Amino acid sequence: xxxxxxxxxxxxxxxxxxxxxxTFIRFTRGLGASTHLSDxxxxxxxxxxxxxxxxxxxxxxxxxTAAVHILNIKRMHSIIRPTILTAFLGYVLVCVALMYDLxxxxxxxxxxxxxxxxxxxxxxxxxxxxxxxxxALEFSPIVLERFNLQKPLKVIRAILIPLVICGVILSTxxxxxxxxxxxxxxxxxHPFWYSPLLPVFFFISAIAVGLAMTxxxxxxxxxxxxxHLELPVLQELGRVLVVVLSVYxxxxxxxxxxxxxxxxxxxxSYEMYxxxxxIALSIILPLVLLLQPRVRANPDGLYWAAVLxxxxxxxxxxxxxxxxxxxxxxxxxxxxxxxLAVTGMIIAAGFALFGLAVKxxxxxxxxxxxxxxxxxxSLPVGVVSELQHAGD
Amino acid sequence: MSKALLYDSTLCIGCKQCEQACANQNKLPYDDxxxxxxxxxxxxLTVVLTREEKFMRRLCMNCQDPSCASVCPxxxxxxxxxxxxxxDASKCMGCRYCMVACPFSVPKYEWGKLxxxxxxCVMCPDRVAAGKQTACAEICPTGxxxxxxxxxxxxxxxxxxxxxxxxxxxxxxxxxxVGGTSVLLLSxxxxxxxxxxxxxxxxxxxxxxxxxxxxxxxxxxxxxxLLGGVWxxxxxxxxxxxxxxxxxxxxxxxxxxx
Numbered sequence: 001x002x003x004x005x006x007x008x009x010x011x012x013x014x015x016x017x018x019x020x021x022x023t024f025i026r027f028t029r030g031l032g033a034s035t036h037l038s039d040x041x042x043x044x045x046x047x048x049x050x051x052x053x054x055x056x057x058x059x060x061x062x063x064x065t066a067a068v069h070i071l072n073i074k075r076m077h078s079i080i081r082p083t084i085l086t087a088f089l090g091y092v093l094v095c096v097a098l099m100y101d102l103x104x105x106x107x108x109x110x111x112x113x114x115x116x117x118x119x120x121x122x123x124x125x126x127x128x129x130x131x132x133x134x135x136a137l138e139f140s141p142i143v144l145e146r147f148n149l150q151k152p153l154k155v156i157r158a159i160l161i162p163l164v165i166c167g168v169i170l171s172t173x174x175x176x177x178x179x180x181x182x183x184x185x186x187x188x189x190h191p192f193w194y195s196p197l198l199p200v201f202f203f204i205s206a207i208a209v210g211l212a213m214t215x216x217x218x219x220x221x222x223x224x225x226x227x228h229l230e231l232p233v234l235q236e237l238g239r240v241l242v243v244v245l246s247v248y249x250x251x252x253x254x255x256x257x258x259x260x261x262x263x264x265x266x267x268x269s270y271e272m273y274x275x276x277x278x279i280a281l282s283i284i285l286p287l288v289l290l291l292q293p294r295v296r297a298n299p300d301g302l303y304w305a306a307v308l309x310x311x312x313x314x315x316x317x318x319x320x321x322x323x324x325x326x327x328x329x330x331x332x333x334x335x336x337x338x339x340l341a342v343t344g345m346i347i348a349a350g351f352a353l354f355g356l357a358v359k360x361x362x363x364x365x366x367x368x369x370x371x372x373x374x375x376x377x378s379l380p381v382g383v384v385s386e387l388q389h390a391g392d
Numbered sequence: 393m394s395k396a397l398l399y400d401s402t403l404c405i406g407c408k409q410c411e412q413a414c415a416n417q418n419k420l421p422y423d424d425x426x427x428x429x430x431x432x433x434x435x436x437l438t439v440v441l442t443r444e445e446k447f448m449r450r451l452c453m454n455c456q457d458p459s460c461a462s463v464c465p466x467x468x469x470x471x472x473x474x475x476x477x478x479x480d481a482s483k484c485m486g487c488r489y490c491m492v493a494c495p496f497s498v499p500k501y502e503w504g505k506l507x508x509x510x511x512x513c514v515m516c517p518d519r520v521a522a523g524k525q526t527a528c529a530e531i532c533p534t535g536x537x538x539x540x541x542x543x544x545x546x547x548x549x550x551x552x553x554x555x556x557x558x559x560x561x562x563x564x565x566x567x568x569x570v571g572g573t574s575v576l577l578l579s580x581x582x583x584x585x586x587x588x589x590x591x592x593x594x595x596x597x598x599x600x601x602x603x604x605x606x607x608x609x610x611x612x613x614x615x616x617x618l619l620g621g622v623w624x625x626x627x628x629x630x631x632x633x634x635x636x637x638x639x640x641x642x643x644x645x646x647x648x649x650x
Contacts (some may be wrong), residue, residue: 032505103484103485103488103507104486118601119601120601121463121489124465169612180605186593187495
């Protein structure tokens with residue numbers, strides 16, 4: 001345990017140091033010196049991974065708040081806080097990443113006063129701003145409880161339902177609009193990925209990833225913080241995931257068929273390999289796993305199905321925003337080390353902030369900490385006392 | 393009325409004076425090394441290409457319904473009534489969506505600068521507004537680049553194709569590409585030779601995104617009402633169950649298959 005901890009700490013410190021140096025290069029020497037972007041390839045991994053995937057990975061927030069508060073599925077209540085935490089951290093980190101990618105980050109507030117409602121990017125800008133605010137408010141009770149501030153807590157609780165509804169609507173708009181962004185490039189994006197249904201695909205896959213991320217982070221939390229695993233709830237999420245993935249798979253292939261590019265998927269090409277990698281990871285393997293009750297009943301089976309789904313849709317976003325453009329632009333884009341370092345730093349920061357929040361804020365329900373204290377003797381005393389303290 | 397440029401590649405002698413005039417007009421450097429570059433960049437907004445002893449200019453097409461202006465979140469890019477598609481660097485936040493969206497991949501970026509701008513031919517908006525020709529048209533010694541009313545230039549281009557059978561490819565590039573552009577091209581060899589795509593849509597591209605965006609004003613209140621309705625039903629059900637002395641969650645849990 002001790003060796004493992006220091007190993008991850010070393011990794012974390014290394015990523016932070018590399019990221020800090022890359023940050024220095026980015027803000028002293030500009031985008032040209034810090035990225036492999038060019039006139040022919042203007043968007044790289046800071047958009048593909050940090051923004052497109054970042055927003056997608058935060059989708060658990062709206063999926064779970066809708067399930068618990070709107071559909072009133074009470075048994076999922078125990079896992080809603082870590083999900084909101086993930087979503088909030090995700091959006092904050094997306095905003096951070098945008099500051100790196102924008103050529104003139106100090107003008108980021110411009111959409112507030114300079115409006116072009118015909119622009120998808122304008123919609124995206126407003127969704128990021130408003131939904132980050134909503135997530136901050138949805139997250140605030142956790143902080144307010146920690147410091148026992150009853151008055152503002154009351155206010156938040158009173159507006160919770162309208163807040164959740166706003167959050168679900170903004171998420172729907174934002175997730176789909178990231179797909180809509182690419183509707184304007186019918187000639188540039190490879191036919192495997194350009195589709196009039198892009199906004200629909202982005203939205204449905206966001207729900208799938210939201211469910212998968214919830215399974216993933218609950219399993220991770222159970223492993224690393226020694227918490228009780230809500231297996232029945234996760235199994236239920238797994239079942240819903242099967243339905244969502246099936247709907248997505250049918251639509252995806254029907255769309256390829258209608259656009260007459262289904263034949264292309266069997267003609268060997270650079271795009272074909274990445275297409276099938278995406279489909280295998282995002283659809284085939286998770287469905288094969290999750291359709292077996294034996295796998296669904298097993299925490300590890302659920303965990304791996306969730307990890308595959310997440311990796312699959314990360315591949316999808318990368319394909320839409322990078323691979324799909326390489327053919328038409330004639331450029332093979334591979335990120336510069338500085339781009340990777342910044343992304344690595346942001347991911348590391350995400351994990352670290354999640355860990356800190358779990359340590360110092362009442363993220364997991366109070367009863368669990370008591371249960372943990374009684375059941376797990378293997379945990380270091382310090383962690384248990386801190387966890388207990390967090391519950392107070 | 394909308395102004396335009398007609399470039400007739402058969403009249404072009406490849407003197408590159410338009411490149412020089414364009415650089416001067418936009419206060420960009422120009423020397424022999426830059427003259428030798430055969431691609432558009434942040435410091436070279438128009439370029440005269442040479443392929444198989446034929447010439448062809450490349451520059452911003454200043455579309456009638458431009459993708460770049462449609463996608464710009466802050467309206468830094470604008471289509472003016474006179475024809476030019478202008479750029480206001482003070483508004484730009486550097487998202488570079490214009491570069492991704494442009495069907496001709498025209499906008500270029502000052503990657504090397506710490507406070508970068510987008511660069512593209514903006515069709516000399518100040519000169520055009522003052523009733524003058526663009527710098528490139530004014531300098532052109534052979535009349536290969538001609539400035540005028542778009543309608544008149546189209547009629548003239550059609551006339552030239554009719555009067556000289558076999559001389560031109562029977563196509564005015566920019567007449568209907570992406571809904572029409574303010575730069576019209578005539579060529580004696582296929583436009584693909586110079587990297588001009590002829591498979592681009594005949595309809596303006598901004599419709600593709602606006603078709604989706606225009607649903608938002610309907611979607612927001614409708615979605616809100618729907619979600620509110622579902623919330624009301626699910627919670628009402630719970631209230632009723634409580635009033636009848638049942639525990640809805642517990643019933644569900646026991647009744648569920650494991």
